[in-house]
Amino acid sequence: MMTTFQATAQERIDLYPDQPQAKILGGRNIDDVPHIEHYPAPGDKKNGAAILICPGGGYTHLATGHEGKDIADFYTAQGFHAIVLHYRLNDAAQKGSRFPAQYNDVTNAMRLVKSRAAAWGFDPEKVGVIGFSAGGHLASMLTTMVLPANPSSSNPLEKWSSRPAFALLIYPVISLSESFRHKGSAINLLGPDASAAQLDSLSTNKRVNANTPPTMLVHASDDKGVPVENSLVFYKALLQNNVPATMHIYDHGGHGFGMAPKDPVLNSWPALSVQWINEKLGLVK
Numbered sequence: 001m002m003t004t005f006q007a008t009a010q011e012r013i014d015l016y017p018d019q020p021q022a023k024i025l026g027g028r029n030i031d032d033v034p035h036i037e038h039y040p041a042p043g044d045k046k047n048g049a050a051i052l053i054c055p056g057g058g059y060t061h062l063a064t065g066h067e068g069k070d071i072a073d074f075y076t077a078q079g080f081h082a083i084v085l086h087y088r089l090n091d092a093a094q095k096g097s098r099f100p101a102q103y104n105d106v107t108n109a110m111r112l113v114k115s116r117a118a119a120w121g122f123d124p125e126k127v128g129v130i131g132f133s134a135g136g137h138l139a140s141m142l143t144t145m146v147l148p149a150n151p152s153s154s155n156p157l158e159k160w161s162s163r164p165a166f167a168l169l170i171y172p173v174i175s176l177s178e179s180f181r182h183k184g185s186a187i188n189l190l191g192p193d194a195s196a197a198q199l200d201s202l203s204t205n206k207r208v209n210a211n212t213p214p215t216m217l218v219h220a221s222d223d224k225g226v227p228v229e230n231s232l233v234f235y236k237a238l239l240q241n242n243v244p245a246t247m248h249i250y251d252h253g254g255h256g257f258g259m260a261p262k263d264p265v266l267n268s269w270p271a272l273s274v275q276w277i278n279e280k281l282g283l284v285k
Contacts, residue, residue, distance in 0.1 A: 011038045013116075015108050025096040026089025027060040034105045036112065039072040039082040040120065047079030047283050049126040050117070052110055052142075052164070054085050056133025056171075056256065059102065059188035062086060066258035067132040067170075074259060075130075078274045081122050085109045087138065090188040099189050099202065106142045110164060111157040126281050128166035128213075130273075133226055133256065134185045136172025137204065140234065143167040143215065144207035166280050167215040168273055171223055171255055174230035175203040182226045208237035214244035214280045218269045220253030246276055 015034040016022050024030040041047070053075075055067040062068070064084065072082035087105035090096035110127065117124035131139025147162040176186040177199040190198050200206065215238055219231040231247060238245035253266045260266030277283065 010040045012036070013038070013112065015105055015112065022088065022101075024062075024086060024088055025091065026057075026062070027091045029091075030062070030086075030089070032086065034088055035086050036109050037072075037084045037086070038116075038120065039069075039076050039084070041076050041079050041081050041122075045077070045079040046081075046121060047278075048121075048123045049079070049128070049165075049277070049281055049283060050081035050083065050113060050120070050122045051075050051168075052083050052085060052106075052113055052127065052129045054087070054106060054129065054131035054135035054138045056131070056135040057089070058182070058184045059134045060089050060091055060096075060184070062089070063132065063135075063256070063258075067135065067256075070259060071130065074270055075274075081120055083109070083113050094191060096188075098191055102138055102189065103141050103145065106138050107147050107162040108157060110142060110162045111147075111160040114160040115157055124160065126165050126283075128168065128277065129164040130168035130170065131172060132170045132258070134173050134182070134188075136169045137174060137185060137189075139164075139167055140169055140172055140174060140204040141202065143169075144204045144209070144212055146211065163211070164213055166213050166277055168218070168277075169215060169231065169234065170218045170269075171220065171226055171257075172217070172230055172234070173226050174205050174234045176200075177203045178229070178233075180227040180229040182230075205233040205237040208234070208241050208243065210241050210243070212238065212241060212243045215246075216273055216276050217245070217247040218250075218273075219247075220250045220255070220257070220266075222252055223255045225255035244280065248272065
């Protein structure tokens, strides 16, 4: 069920090659620019689809191991091209980046990935997103705050819609305004003095509509960092808008378990996600 393939990033692409001052920063002061790393699917396993990966970290660091490269290794072994996003962050002193920097990074990344579909060998209409924790919030913004394609734009990336074909939200931050919100993510994204209206506007369960792509949620009911209510309210919004939705709630796991390779219960979700994606995209052979 947990077959993996040790993939190696084939290509790194900076999101803003003409903006060297746009640094990732964050609590660990990452002196690098926002970029993506492309992990190609093995030639004999390619299924014609791709997945953009948004690691978590409370919008202040990036868990690029167990929520980044390890995830890429798993999905490439299943035939997907995998792309890990390194997006801009903030810190306790508010010296990093706030919204909309992170949103711009993920929407540009999705459009960039779609623009490379022909060269990399997959269908641009079969590119989904997976996000963990705060990266789940970022993925949920991509999923619910879609930028439409503009065929007449002089910017080649804007010719592509930012809408993913599917979304996997793993113990995601969703609400920034309710009692169960993850306060740190909210402060890092919008600052300590954000208004109630601002916090409400980026509580992505309130942005779900009929155009929201099929979504699968995974959470643990004993998550003390990002309470399970975050997934529950998003799932309810999906149902209210007749969006295909699947949710797996585990009775243990806490927060940040990634693929939980040593837990025979928790580690069922990656294989379940592949079966679900295959069905939604018509990849079942």
